[in-house]
Amino acid sequence: MSKVLRKLNRSVIKDPVKARDFNRLNIFFACEQCSYFQPQDGKCNLGFPNEVHKMDAQLKQYYMSGSFAFCRYSELD
Numbered sequence: 001m002s003k004v005l006r007k008l009n010r011s012v013i014k015d016p017v018k019a020r021d022f023n024r025l026n027i028f029f030a031c032e033q034c035s036y037f038q039p040q041d042g043k044c045n046l047g048f049p050n051e052v053h054k055m056d057a058q059l060k061q062y063y064m065s066g067s068f069a070f071c072r073y074s075e076l077d
Contacts, residue, residue: 012052014067022062028076029068030055035075046073 017027031037031053036045044050051057052069062068 012069014061014065014069016067017062019066027068028074029062029070030058031071033074033076034071035077036073048073 017029021027028034031042031044031050032039032055034044037043037050038045042050042054048071050071052061053071058068
């Protein structure tokens with residue numbers, strides 16, 4: 001398979017989260033909660049594209065499918 005086709009087939013991994021856990025636990029799931037987030041320009045200090053990891057996009061994704069696209073590099077203060 002060519003490199004171009006592999007890139008097109010890649011997608012963000014979404015992990016299911018039970019509604020009970022979402023409501024009871026303090027889950028960190030958005031860029032705005034991460035130490036690497038730059039609030040002045042809305043970008044990631046590590047240089048990762050973060051549009052799918054921002055709060056609004058994450059909540060929309062969760063309410064539609066019950067899953068989050070957790071960033072594997074998130075760092076909490």
